[in-house]
Amino acid sequence: MATAKKPAARRKTRAATPEPASCPDCNGTGEHTETVRVGARKGRVTADRQTVLCLTCWGTGHATD
Numbered sequence: 001m002a003t004a005k006k007p008a009a010r011r012k013t014r015a016a017t018p019e020p021a022s023c024p025d026c027n028g029t030g031e032h033t034e035t036v037r038v039g040a041r042k043g044r045v046t047a048d049r050q051t052v053l054c055l056t057c058w059g060t061g062h063a064t065d
């Protein structure tokens with residue numbers, strides 16, 4: 001009767017590529033949405049909104065170390 005020893009099942013270690021932490025400023029989106037302001041000292045708020053690059057992660061959405 002063959003009682004070949006089974007190799008101990010290797011426990012799976014952490015994934016090879018762990019999820020990078022999301023940027024705290026943009027929540028991982030890499031961009032912000034801000035209200036468009038016009039006029040002297042940008043006092044008047046328009047109904048338009050513009051998307052701007054997140055300067056914390058430069059649009060990657062990943063938190064920097």
Ligand SMILES: [Zn+2]
Pocket residue numbers: 023024025026027028029030031054055056057058059061062
């Ligand atoms: Zn960001």
